[in-house]
Amino acid sequence: MRRLIKQREIVADEWRYADEDPLGRERALILPFARWKEERERWWLWDGKLGVRIGPTDPVAALEHDFLRISLVAIEFGGLGEGRGYSQAQLLRKRYKFTGELRAVGKIQRDQLFYLARCGFNAFELPETANWDEALAAFDDYSVAYQPAVDDGVSLQRRAS
Amino acid sequence: MYQYDQIDRQLVNQRVAQFRDQTRRFLAGELGEDDFRSLRLRNGLYIQKHAPMLRISVPYGLLSSTQLRMFARIAREYDKGYGHFTTRQNLQFNWPKLETVPDILALLASVEMHAIQTSGNCIRNVTADHLAGIAPDEIEDPRPWCEYIRQWATLHPEFSFLPRKFKIAVTGSPADRAASKVHDIGLHLVRNAEGEVGFEVLVGGGLGRMPMVGHVIRNFLPKQDLLSYLEAILRTYNLEGRRDNIHRARIKILVKALGPEKFRDMVEAEWQAARDTAPVYDAAEVERIKAFFTPPHYETLSNEDLMAGQSSEFRNWYQRNTKTHKVPGYRAVVVSLKAPTRPPGDITADELDRVAALSEQYSLGQIRSTHDQNLLFADVRQKDIVALWHELKSLDMGTPNVGTLTDMICCPGGDFCSLANATSIPIARQINERFDDIDYLYDLGPIELKMSGCMNACGHHSVGHIGILGVDKNGEEWYQITLGGSASGFDAAIGQVIGPSVRHAEVAETISRILNVYVAERKEEERFIDTFRRIGVAPFKARVYAPSDKAA
Numbered sequence: 001m002r003r004l005i006k007q008r009e010i011v012a013d014e015w016r017y018a019d020e021d022p023l024g025r026e027r028a029l030i031l032p033f034a035r036w037k038e039e040r041e042r043w044w045l046w047d048g049k050l051g052v053r054i055g056p057t058d059p060v061a062a063l064e065h066d067f068l069r070i071s072l073v074a075i076e077f078g079g080l081g082e083g084r085g086y087s088q089a090q091l092l093r094k095r096y097k098f099t100g101e102l103r104a105v106g107k108i109q110r111d112q113l114f115y116l117a118r119c120g121f122n123a124f125e126l127p128e129t130a131n132w133d134e135a136l137a138a139f140d141d142y143s144v145a146y147q148p149a150v151d152d153g154v155s156l157q158r159r160a161s
Numbered sequence: 162m163y164q165y166d167q168i169d170r171q172l173v174n175q176r177v178a179q180f181r182d183q184t185r186r187f188l189a190g191e192l193g194e195d196d197f198r199s200l201r202l203r204n205g206l207y208i209q210k211h212a213p214m215l216r217i218s219v220p221y222g223l224l225s226s227t228q229l230r231m232f233a234r235i236a237r238e239y240d241k242g243y244g245h246f247t248t249r250q251n252l253q254f255n256w257p258k259l260e261t262v263p264d265i266l267a268l269l270a271s272v273e274m275h276a277i278q279t280s281g282n283c284i285r286n287v288t289a290d291h292l293a294g295i296a297p298d299e300i301e302d303p304r305p306w307c308e309y310i311r312q313w314a315t316l317h318p319e320f321s322f323l324p325r326k327f328k329i330a331v332t333g334s335p336a337d338r339a340a341s342k343v344h345d346i347g348l349h350l351v352r353n354a355e356g357e358v359g360f361e362v363l364v365g366g367g368l369g370r371m372p373m374v375g376h377v378i379r380n381f382l383p384k385q386d387l388l389s390y391l392e393a394i395l396r397t398y399n400l401e402g403r404r405d406n407i408h409r410a411r412i413k414i415l416v417k418a419l420g421p422e423k424f425r426d427m428v429e430a431e432w433q434a435a436r437d438t439a440p441v442y443d444a445a446e447v448e449r450i451k452a453f454f455t456p457p458h459y460e461t462l463s464n465e466d467l468m469a470g471q472s473s474e475f476r477n478w479y480q481r482n483t484k485t486h487k488v489p490g491y492r493a494v495v496v497s498l499k500a501p502t503r504p505p506g507d508i509t510a511d512e513l514d515r516v517a518a519l520s521e522q523y524s525l526g527q528i529r530s531t532h533d534q535n536l537l538f539a540d541v542r543q544k545d546i547v548a549l550w551h552e553l554k555s556l557d558m559g560t561p562n563v564g565t566l567t568d569m570i571c572c573p574g575g576d577f578c579s580l581a582n583a584t585s586i587p588i589a590r591q592i593n594e595r596f597d598d599i600d601y602l603y604d605l606g607p608i609e610l611k612m613s614g615c616m617n618a619c620g621h622h623s624v625g626h627i628g629i630l631g632v633d634k635n636g637e638e639w640y641q642i643t644l645g646g647s648a649s650g651f652d653a654a655i656g657q658v659i660g661p662s663v664r665h666a667e668v669a670e671t672i673s674r675i676l677n678v679y680v681a682e683r684k685e686e687e688r689f690i691d692t693f694r695r696i697g698v699a700p701f702k703a704r705v706y707a708p709s710d711k712a713a
Contacts, residue, residue, distance in 0.1 A: 086399070109196060111183065115319075147312070147317055
């Protein structure tokens with residue numbers, strides 16, 4: 001069973017990717033973006049929970065009208081240097097008001113977590129070999145931040161208040 | 162000068178702790194080479210030829226004497242006793258040990274300094290005009306805006322993993338002394354028809370492999386929109402910039418591929434779409450920052466005729482190495498790091514201490530680093546200038562060559578840098594030996610010579626009036642010469658290659674021939690760059706390479 005960090009806790013993943021559960025028996029299925037676009041009508045009336053997994057070049061604006069149906073968006077990171085997912089997440093949260101689970105997947109390591117969380121990610125798939133306790137502590141690497149983000153952080157207004 | 166409060170201090174201390182842990186994990190084998198590389202680079206730590214290189218951030222080039230003394234201490238205790246000022250106003254140490262870097266960072270934090278984002282694919286140190294706040298032609302002091310941007314950019318959650326490095330320069334004078342047009346973003350404080358001050362915004366400048374001059378994408382941006390507009394540019398770049406090829410990843414490539422108009426339209430559309438969610442202008446915070454940059458308490462003095470009755474040696478120095486100050490009775494004084502025997506920009510621990518002491522005695526305890534690798538005392542009373550000149554001369558920091566051929570910009574090159582294709586410091590020495598006649602240098606007038614040991618152009622060669630680029634040919638050092646580049650103001654331009662590259666031993670001779678063409682062709686009082694613009698590259702090409710020229 002896959003583990004992940006969700007809301008700063010290590011939990012078992014209730015979701016399955018389409019290749020893991022082709023028939024959606026677990027009633028919580030994450031479809032690749034291309035397939036969601038293709039089969040959107042068909043899945044809309046299905047009675048399980050739906051998520052979509054997007055890559056760095058997939059336009060999040062294409063999901064704008066889908067959030068009544070989609071309750072999870074998984075964003076892929078190919079490595080530490082891949083930075084598009086931060087903007088995708090920020091757009092999903094702030095511009096498109098997505099309130100469901102926003103999951104960072106792919107090559108995720110603890111050193112990214114502070115940034116990812118501030119962009120609105122609330123779930124993180126780490127490699128099984130990761131040091132999970134250290135990773136949990138990484139959210140607290142900083143107790144201050146200079147700029148507003150999806151979380152309030154300590155915004156630039158900090159001193160005025 | 163900006164001073165940290167509890168929040169600034171906490172952030173920098175937490176960065177030290179985070180980096181200490183990352184270093185520990187790397188040394189313990191828990192963090193792989195590649196991952197640690199990305200993490201250490203965004204904290205200014207390179208692995209170089211002989212040792213790691215640590216680049217320390219000097220925000221907009223402003224330093225206190227306390228900070229300079231800390232550089233001296235670090236140079237002594239953790240390095241080989243010297244440091245190197247860069248073209249982005251930062252300071253580099255070339256010999257720290259990897260495992261001691263967290264301790265160095267802790268020392269830096271104790272004097273309100275850090276190495277955050279001095280390298281890596283993130284927003285780098287924000288640079289400014291070294292005459293900010295004192296230039297007579299200034300519209301507004303750019304430094305509070307630099308600090309406002311610095312804070313916004315520090316550990317920005319969305320823009321810390323960009324396609325490539327990202328450099329911003331801000332100027333407040335029509336004369337651009339910060340090379341802002343060859344930055345990813347150049348911001349110019351300007352006044353509009355209504356008399357309001359805002360920003361002209363340029364995007365897509367940059368040096369490196371494909372040097373380009375930036376394009377204006379907005380003539381006037383109201384100040385309160387600064388951060389929201391920067392976010393629109395950065396988001397467009399972060400999502401659309403190329404990541405498949407490191408040499409095509411800077412924003413200049415995106416701007417060129419789309420065309421500046423299309424890029425501007427995308428930024429404007431993103432800006433509008435983000436209106437409700439972008440950072441709001443924090444007037445109170447801007448005022449808080451501005452209060453750190455209010456002019457110091459100047460004495461009521463009047464301008465003096467300092468040249469009268471002085472030696473020609475002093476007059477030469479005074480004319481070139483001091484700059485006009487907007488307050489009567491004061492001048493800015495260049496602390497030259499361009500003595501003939503000194504690698505350009507280098508400074509020893511003892512010199513750092515001495516400069517710190519002199520700054521306290523003569524210039525309110527503050528020092529500035531300039532993008533052309535000198536230091537500057539901004540607020541010197543004219544009546545103290547002769548005494549200061551004697552002090553600087555005794556330190557070999559009074560070389561009266563500012564603005565001349567030998568006031569050259571030079572990267573550390575192949576002697577230190579593992580990216581370099583060729584050495585640059587020995588070429589600087591060769592040029593200094595060849596052109597040691599100061600009267601000849603004065604006769605040549607203002608010439609900007611800039612030299613890099615590789616395409617990455619840390620030495621800004623592409624925007625030198627004369628540019629020298631080190632190239633590798635089958636393991637031998639060769640040098641390609643460009644002419645006609647310029648980093649300043651309206652004139653910003655990329656230099657043109659004049660022909661085949663020349664051997665290491667022939668560089669000074671080649672420069673000499675170029676100068677001979679200039680001297681033969683110039684009209685009265687015409688600067689080198691203006692002669693070049695008038696006659697073009699052809700006469701240089703023809704005569705620099707003609708064999709008969711050598712005999713002539």
